[in-house]
Amino acid sequence: SQKIEQNSEALNIQEGKTATLTCNYTNYSPAYLQWYRQDPGRGPVFLLLIRENEKEKRKERLKVTFDTTLKQSLFHITASQPADSATYLCALDRGAGTALIFGKGTTLSVSS
């Protein structure tokens, strides 16, 4: 069966450290992989997407990698801040106009 797993339900780190979140998938061949941030009581907010033929994408303090051989994406937040505390969702886009499929998310807590 098709599965998307975000390995940690919760991740606690200290301010200034790098947070690394993992997304693994099975039985998919995604055209894109996307990362979203969700704050309590709000809808997810799009952060970054990476295409199947890209290895790495950066945006300010965020970095995403995509390994289609391992079927894994890593999401990094460098120099983390308490304001980065939120739930981060991984989503797969199967292409051809099909809708996104989401993982359960990892809740990141950054303490000062």
Place this chain on the structure above:
Amino acid sequence: ETGVTQTPRHLVMGMTNKKSLKCEQHLGHNAMYWYKQSAKKPLELMFVYSLEERVENNSVPSRFSPECPNSSHLFLHLHTLQPEDSALYLCASSQVGGEYYGYTFGSGTRLTVV
């Protein structure tokens, strides 16, 4: 107003009631989506409309009925719901074809069925 707007933000309804959730997008997108988010579960895709046609329907019970009268508006009509339907219902929009920037979500409707 910009982005994706969902109303109401909160809704409490009895199992015999009929209500509707509304979603409006001001982004010029050509696809709209309904997702259900329950505690400890990933977002579950319910319905997809692309160019105002329903293109995906994820085995959702018939007590949920979507309507997309134009590319800017999406409704979810609810009737005879069950307590397990209590959840956050999220609407999203995107542009299919051309440059792609991910989905834009609304803030959701928190539904409680009593």
